[in-house]
Amino acid sequence: MALWAVRGNGRQPPDGEDVATDERLSWPLTVGLGFQHLLAMFGATVLVPRMTGLPVSTTLLTSGAGTLLFLLLTRNRVPAYLGASLAFVVPLGAAAERSGAGPGALIGGIVVVGLLVTALGVAVKALGVRLLETAVPPVVTGGIIVLVGLGLATYSATSFERTPVPAAVTAVVTLLLTVLGRGLLSRGCVLLGMLAGWLYAAGAGTLSAARLAELRNAAWVGLPELITPQLHLSVTPFVIPLVIVVAAHQVGMVKAVASTTGRNLDGSVGDALIGGGLATTFSGSVGGSGLIGYAESMGVLAASRVYSTAACMVAALTAMCIAFSPKVTALLGTVPTGVVGAASMILLGMVVLIGVRIWLNAGVDFTDPVNLGVVGTTLIAGAGDLTLTVGDVRLSGLVWGSLVIVLVHPMLRALVDVSRGSSRQ
Template sequence: MAWKQHGDGKHVAPDAIVLPEERLSWPKTIGFGAQHVVAMFGATFLVPLITGFPPSATLFFSGLGTILFLLLTGNRLPSYLGSSFAFIAPITAALAGGPEGDLSRASFGILSIGVLMAIVGVIVQKFGTGWINALMPPVVMGTIVALIGFNLAPAVKNNWNATENSGWVALITIVSVLLITMLFRGLIGRLSIVLGMVVGYIAAILFGEIDFTAVKEAAWIGLPEFHLPANPFSDPALWGLLPMFIPVVLVLIAENVGHVKSVGLMINRDLDPVTGRALLADGISTMLAGFGGGSGTTTYGENIGVMAATRVYSTAAYWVAGIIAILLGFCPKVGAVIFTVPAGVLAGVTVALYGLIGLIGVKIWIDNKVDFSKPINQFTAAVALIVGIADFGLTVGSEANPIVFNGIALGTIAAVGVYHLMRLAAKVRGGEPVVADPVVTGGIVVNADDK
């Protein structure tokens, strides 16, 4: 893989940017790659920590997925594929319905979403994104993303109350996250989640909440903890899990489309033709993760922030980051340390993190100027959010092969159904158009200080 060297390879002029096909000197490039690993690490390891998936396999497949993404997009779109938080709720529901410690059911759901994402990528590559916008205009897309975040609120409360000291540890963690966010700029400010967890972790040690026995026993070098997904042909009940996972596809689409548009704006290029490839790459990456025991992947806003701050968009740095992540996957001691993080620290982080996931949906509304004075937008969001946040449930089919719809699945159905039903009614009535042509954007947030 060849990159053209930018300038002297050592410096970037204040008004210049390093384009995807360029690189700095290799020592500088390795440094930027390590910076991307730091930026992605906190969010990527949080998913296995919350769900119980092996951190080693998750890191391995995130690195492998990143390299695959770069290959399939022809090194034109810099991105890191880290663990997607959108999978947390359906994974949790899938684990609750099976034997304790059995991750294979959830892996089947992840694998299925990867297949569906890859199909969407092929369709988008051939026909564009117009059909996505028609099916899920911004009010629908924003609502679905929002309810996925808010649906996880009860999990935060459970972690907050897990032990006698969990509440205090959680409070110390969230206050640390907030103070670091406000007091520091640049990379430190963007790493407030990770650094807040470090402060909370130290507090948990002082409270006697952490047992390091597993860390001492873990080897420094070893294979990632791979496992296969459950077989739906020998256990047909697995097909009933899919309604809980399918809404995740909509979030992944929004994140990938938003990533493509964000990077295109920052480097002043039209990258829309790469959107289909990006979706296909994320789909294949998620398929591989589901097949081998990792978490589903998505493009990462954390790394967008690093690029915005440094003005270095070189894909060479992402190759370095992917390789480092793969190597970390072969260190079982890293996974053992991750699993020592107690419930209180998780509660402190997720009380903000899950809310921020919900607010990405709100940002989609704002970015696309959704008019909530119109009843069609009001009822689409209102009905779906209540169904999702209350976590309504519905089970259909036989007792042996049930199909389970949780709050996220039912909320998604409600958002799409209410919107299109009311739009059809408006057309029958002969009223004015209910929405303008929609353009769905992602939920990328870049600190003002980094612009």
């Protein structure tokens, strides 16, 4: 039995209709849609290992392999691309600075996070998803999705500012195709917008000279650098908070996909946690970065309305192939930072609205002081990337914001319930 049924004639579904997770278009079109996912995730997936001192090629390899593992364990029900998570940057940087941890110790911390997320996924499957629904209600899952979108807004805006003209070209072309395009022009709006900005920069001679030199000097074929993990207790306190962040993000991602596709994916939450946890464990075990379901990938799904996991599989296989070609990696590295920032800005905006849709569908009451106070404060702090230091541990806005919304919201809700119960007696 085929993994995907061909939608219609495979060339073009009717405008306004979705391509489901278990459907696909013709393979040439699916490859193009997969490349759209690849371009959307490439900037951050290259940036994170560079910021944490880990090999880029290894992270590309493990992000592709981790995505395939995730798709396998979720039984092709949850379309997603797993890329290098920016949430790991500050904790790993703090661990290296405060404890002198080297790359081996840092990826050992990534392995610990992956194993704990996997264990949480096993617990969810064993105890049932209703327990998770109680602990992480729609107000929380929607808040996490919005927080992810807003938390990365600074990265998008800063990137946009670095090369504003190609970024503006990308934004204008993408938005015009999104609004006015029909058929494949609309579904490939992100890819075409980024290509327009990239080609404009090349024609105007504004591509980075350093990146072009790197492209000229890069070998066509090369093996990813593998690193052996080392488990150091000194690193563990810095990365433990990431367990809740990664788990909450994975749950939110499943809810976001369910909201946009109209399918009930509650039964896949445990599988998604296990898949994401094992993907991160594998990545850390060979020298890659911590992985997470990419918000940009969710944005691509919403923009194209093609939810086929086949496109995610193509992106994963392509990333794995690129990992063995420094030349192709360097070529994609010439995409101007502003082009990536413009695309991310549009896609992350769509992600924020997906989170809002979760709130609307669940009828979340924002006159409730608990919802209003916790969610509102967390989102503003996350959008401003407020970084806090607790002891030796530095928490970025995305990390501590996720911790607050997951842990503090249910605590305050319980206190309110107890208080109201006491007042009735």
